[in-house]
Amino acid sequence: MPHYHKLGNIPHKRHTQFRKPDGGLYSEQLFSTEGFSNDSSLLYHIYPPTQIIKTEPHQNVAPEIAEEKMLKHRSFEGFKVKPAKDFLQSRVPVLVNNDCHIVLAAPQESMTDYFYKNTDADEMIFVHEGKGVLKTQYGNLPFDYGDYLVIPRGTIYQIHFESADNRLFIVESFSPIRYPKRYLSKYGQLLEHSPYCERDIRAPQDINPVDEKGDFLIKAKKKGIMYGLHYGTHPFDVVGWDGCCYPFAFSIHDFEPITGRVHQPPPVHQTFEAHNFVVCSFCPRLYDYHPQAIPAPYNHSNIDSDEVLYYVDGDFMSRKNVTRGMITLHPAGIPHGPHPGAVERSIGAKETKELAVMVDTFHPLMLTRQALEIENDGYVMSWAE
Numbered sequence: 001m002p003h004y005h006k007l008g009n010i011p012h013k014r015h016t017q018f019r020k021p022d023g024g025l026y027s028e029q030l031f032s033t034e035g036f037s038n039d040s041s042l043l044y045h046i047y048p049p050t051q052i053i054k055t056e057p058h059q060n061v062a063p064e065i066a067e068e069k070m071l072k073h074r075s076f077e078g079f080k081v082k083p084a085k086d087f088l089q090s091r092v093p094v095l096v097n098n099d100c101h102i103v104l105a106a107p108q109e110s111m112t113d114y115f116y117k118n119t120d121a122d123e124m125i126f127v128h129e130g131k132g133v134l135k136t137q138y139g140n141l142p143f144d145y146g147d148y149l150v151i152p153r154g155t156i157y158q159i160h161f162e163s164a165d166n167r168l169f170i171v172e173s174f175s176p177i178r179y180p181k182r183y184l185s186k187y188g189q190l191l192e193h194s195p196y197c198e199r200d201i202r203a204p205q206d207i208n209p210v211d212e213k214g215d216f217l218i219k220a221k222k223k224g225i226m227y228g229l230h231y232g233t234h235p236f237d238v239v240g241w242d243g244c245c246y247p248f249a250f251s252i253h254d255f256e257p258i259t260g261r262v263h264q265p266p267p268v269h270q271t272f273e274a275h276n277f278v279v280c281s282f283c284p285r286l287y288d289y290h291p292q293a294i295p296a297p298y299n300h301s302n303i304d305s306d307e308v309l310y311y312v313d314g315d316f317m318s319r320k321n322v323t324r325g326m327i328t329l330h331p332a333g334i335p336h337g338p339h340p341g342a343v344e345r346s347i348g349a350k351e352t353k354e355l356a357v358m359v360d361t362f363h364p365l366m367l368t369r370q371a372l373e374i375e376n377d378g379y380v381m382s383w384a385e
Contacts, residue, residue, distance in 0.1 A: 079325035086109065279357065
């Protein structure tokens with residue numbers, strides 16, 4: 001999905017001899033999506049990326065579904081998810097369907113003794129709290145508060161944090177995460193009406209190939225099962241790569257809101273899309289400037305989508321009792337809108353400082369067992385006068 005990028009040393013022509021200083025051949029790897037028919041990158045390894053030396057017993061990590069069907073508004077206190085030292089063990093699935101899993105995490109420690117690969121899903125990691133570096137075979141991606149980290153499926157990575165205080169909102173997508181089509185020219189450039197451009201997309205940097213043999217554990221997830229694969233060479237032995245399939249970072253603070261004389265519909269906030277769901281960014285912006293504008297959103301019916309809103313920071317004038325890290329779920333089939341009194345209070349307001357991430361899914365979401373443990377009981381009654 002990102003624009004073409006290259007880093008490190010690569011040969012003049014693809015699929016040709018590329019030799020090391022000692023005369024040996026570098027090992028070329030095609031990293032592609034949709035079976036050679038879509039975005040791809042070519043990576044050049046010091047050693048073949050295939051040398052498995054042993055495996056470990058697999059472990060079932062599939063989400064535990066608590067409720068498959070619902071028709072009421074729900075709310076969850078995301079920051080009630082307890083921190084855990086290990087990155088993978090800290091990940092708590094909350095809302096899931098066959099298109100995506102919505103996950104919360106509060107990891108305390110960096111990944112140092114293993115690497116991770118999600119073989120089924122692209123990952124979008126939104127950094128609510130914390131900073132550090134995402135390390136991959138493509139190079140390093142420094143990240144900070146407000147960053148989206150988009151990691152294509154099959155990417156081997158480690159996350160290194162600067163402190164123990166980290167909060168992540170993660171979407172695992174079983175289809176590629178892409179820029180919205182309407183933002184793109186027919187040749188793939190982000191157009192002038194897009195709320196961000198290529199300058200805002202941060203590609204990996206500082207590629208430092210690791211020439212090391214030994215025993216390197218890669219934990220790989222496939223179909224809800226975690227496998228332990230031990231390789232005989234370090235996975236970050238890439239001396240160079242080029243292409244259009246690689247992890248990247250985009251800051252929510254670089255999203256440029258689209259405003260109008262009257263209230264704009266949610267699609268103006270769209271940031272990414274995938275098959276059967278979209279991701280939107282609600283950012284600080286000026287309110288509508290018609291002399292009789294009502295800044296609060298109008299009541300709307302979710303007829304064909306479940307709406308998930310993850311509250312990051314700021315003042316949300318349309319909702320009562322909002323906390324940082326709160327998730328609201330407004331399912332398809334019933335309308336929702338501002339809480340009582342919010343419409344009148346919004347009149348005359350000039351701007352909002354709200355910051356939130358929204359995920360709209362076109363197939364119903366299911367609640368996990370962990371979601372019930374952090375639910376706000378009675379949220380469905382919060383519209384009562």
